[in-house]
Amino acid sequence: MNKSIGQQTISFESQPKIISSSAIVGPKEGDGPLGEYFDKVLDDSYYQQDTWEKAERKMTKENIDLLLTKAKLSPDKIDYLVGGDLLNQVVTSNFSAVKFPVPYFGIYGACSTLAEGLILGAVLIDGGFGNRVINFTSSHYQSAERQYRTPNEYGDKYPPYKQWTATGAGAMITSRDGSGPVITEATPGQVVDLGIKDPQDMGSAMAPAAADTILQHLEDTGRTPNDYDLIVTGDLGEVGSEILAELLKEKGVDIADSHDDCGLMLYNSDQGVGAGGSGCACSAVVTASYLLPYINNGNFNRIFVVATGSLLSSVTSLQGDSIPCIAHGVVIENNSKSNAVGSIESKVKSEGK
Amino acid sequence: MNKSIGQQTISFESQPKIISSSAIVGPKEGDGPLGEYFDKVLDDSYYQQDTWEKAERKMTKENIDLLLTKAKLSPDKIDYLVGGDLLNQVVTSNFSAVKFPVPYFGIYGACSTLAEGLILGAVLIDGGFGNRVINFTSSHYQSAERQYRTPNEYGDKYPPYKQWTATGAGAMITSRDGSGPVITEATPGQVVDLGIKDPQDMGSAMAPAAADTILQHLEDTGRTPNDYDLIVTGDLGEVGSEILAELLKEKGVDIADSHDDCGLMLYNSDQGVGAGGSGCACSAVVTASYLLPYINNGNFNRIFVVATGSLLSSVTSLQGDSIPCIAHGVVIENNSKSNAVGSIESKVKSEGK
Numbered sequence: 001m002n003k004s005i006g007q008q009t010i011s012f013e014s015q016p017k018i019i020s021s022s023a024i025v026g027p028k029e030g031d032g033p034l035g036e037y038f039d040k041v042l043d044d045s046y047y048q049q050d051t052w053e054k055a056e057r058k059m060t061k062e063n064i065d066l067l068l069t070k071a072k073l074s075p076d077k078i079d080y081l082v083g084g085d086l087l088n089q090v091v092t093s094n095f096s097a098v099k100f101p102v103p104y105f106g107i108y109g110a111c112s113t114l115a116e117g118l119i120l121g122a123v124l125i126d127g128g129f130g131n132r133v134i135n136f137t138s139s140h141y142q143s144a145e146r147q148y149r150t151p152n153e154y155g156d157k158y159p160p161y162k163q164w165t166a167t168g169a170g171a172m173i174t175s176r177d178g179s180g181p182v183i184t185e186a187t188p189g190q191v192v193d194l195g196i197k198d199p200q201d202m203g204s205a206m207a208p209a210a211a212d213t214i215l216q217h218l219e220d221t222g223r224t225p226n227d228y229d230l231i232v233t234g235d236l237g238e239v240g241s242e243i244l245a246e247l248l249k250e251k252g253v254d255i256a257d258s259h260d261d262c263g264l265m266l267y268n269s270d271q272g273v274g275a276g277g278s279g280c281a282c283s284a285v286v287t288a289s290y291l292l293p294y295i296n297n298g299n300f301n302r303i304f305v306v307a308t309g310s311l312l313s314s315v316t317s318l319q320g321d322s323i324p325c326i327a328h329g330v331v332i333e334n335n336s337k338s339n340a341v342g343s344i345e346s347k348v349k350s351e352g353k
Numbered sequence: 354m355n356k357s358i359g360q361q362t363i364s365f366e367s368q369p370k371i372i373s374s375s376a377i378v379g380p381k382e383g384d385g386p387l388g389e390y391f392d393k394v395l396d397d398s399y400y401q402q403d404t405w406e407k408a409e410r411k412m413t414k415e416n417i418d419l420l421l422t423k424a425k426l427s428p429d430k431i432d433y434l435v436g437g438d439l440l441n442q443v444v445t446s447n448f449s450a451v452k453f454p455v456p457y458f459g460i461y462g463a464c465s466t467l468a469e470g471l472i473l474g475a476v477l478i479d480g481g482f483g484n485r486v487i488n489f490t491s492s493h494y495q496s497a498e499r500q501y502r503t504p505n506e507y508g509d510k511y512p513p514y515k516q517w518t519a520t521g522a523g524a525m526i527t528s529r530d531g532s533g534p535v536i537t538e539a540t541p542g543q544v545v546d547l548g549i550k551d552p553q554d555m556g557s558a559m560a561p562a563a564a565d566t567i568l569q570h571l572e573d574t575g576r577t578p579n580d581y582d583l584i585v586t587g588d589l590g591e592v593g594s595e596i597l598a599e600l601l602k603e604k605g606v607d608i609a610d611s612h613d614d615c616g617l618m619l620y621n622s623d624q625g626v627g628a629g630g631s632g633c634a635c636s637a638v639v640t641a642s643y644l645l646p647y648i649n650n651g652n653f654n655r656i657f658v659v660a661t662g663s664l665l666s667s668v669t670s671l672q673g674d675s676i677p678c679i680a681h682g683v684v685i686e687n688n689s690k691s692n693a694v695g696s697i698e699s700k701v702k703s704e705g706k
Contacts, residue, residue, distance in 0.1 A: 103542060106679075123480055129356050326459075
């Protein structure tokens, strides 16, 4: 039983199924091009709570409830929760997990958390350690902004290359049995740091990590970008997406026809989000509410979700450190193996490109 | 292939081996009763760096180098790094992982990180996804204290029930092949919150989580505490250990003869550490440098390491939240199955008891 492909990629023999997914988003995300696909759109960022942190938590907990309802499952049918978020000590996830009597693995991969969790969930299932895993994550513009940068009231300048932390919660159930898109392979990322120090410029910092994981994945599997209906990065935004394309081109890989970025898909270009969306929720809500149903409907046969994360803290930036980054990749395929030619709807191909 | 035992426990058929372990500690930990067992004791808490955060990072990176040297392995022989720590965004682990060209899973389990990582590492190996995993964690008194509580210079009052965050880095290599103590079972914990709100009183907050995991483990395996040479909690300290014993006694389980706590083992009672040690390093360095060699020498046949974590942040405390806690349990056994009667040396049974 060899589950390794090449140097860094693993294959999941049992093909864990993503049997359910759900997403709740904030008002701005609801106004974006994918607004109609989300399960719920909040009216305001406080969500009837006293603080943004509690709003994020309420949204996350409610999204897991919704996920279970959609799957017609009670929490006792779930073997593990795997979750993480941007807040210090991943408290949104911790305080959400306490609501469910299920063993919990807290993870931290910054905006790559969705993919990190999907990999670990698939590992738990494919390895025979359980039947169902809930993978969840969240981010919230205001709670993240005031933790990482400046208090929201300061009226901080917004440089055009800065990205907008998405408000939202995304969750999925990965299962041994059932139907839905399947996780066939994963390429967990290495930490990469090419020396970018500006914490406002995450796209530039993360692009090399995305390139590293994509190149390794293609080498390991012997595929080309054309073998995927979509290679979708988490939140490189405009700046990072351009750098990624250049970095890959230097290595002889052209992803122009198959690449999109969740940070560009989530917002319209006139929504004032700088270079695009970011945050754990970015790839999570786009994958949960848009990409997975799109695969399930047979419009895509195989996609490669490469969620990217900046592994800094506000303290490391103030102490002059550069930004280590990571990108975890997960291959998700249509279960029916229809070999449908995946045509990306014009709506999905983001306006930013 | 059923890897589940009872409701919440998993068994590792392939019995992943802990082939190497190493620990570096701070001066205070070096002065404690286990001082002679650590691989290195720092002279001062800055470790020739400008900041405590960078000192923690240097110690963690150096400890992984040391671990590889002891195992006579180069980094390319390692399939995954699994690490986490107490600093915001687990930056010590992220900045250490960047030094090694190995896929990395960042985790957060507060002071339960060692056990969470051992479980995920054993899952990766037993599931067939790799041959060797490095599991690492760290904490640092000064960097933790100023992040979670008050700037170190303030001369904050130290209540007797408060615990002392250990300065240290612990790491282990878990492997499919080789020799060393083996991981036979694990009971990943659920998040438990009984309403404790005082962030200085971690022992009281964490004890119910430890009780929950221990009771579930004993029920799942059909064992009693006497089936273990040692049930060792991570960092309940004096206060939490007493509460744990009482909670278990209420359920008819007496662990008086088999329980100890890493937070009590690490320091002498005259070292001014309040109710005992805490922090990710606490269970990590005691396990890496003392318990694992002790098992390997045949003095213990089977131990249950139950690392406990408080999943709060300084923001949640200020916002009036109680403290959700978790305890992850790992069974580690002597590979030779000698059935040696485990006698806990008087030296190990902590003075605090």
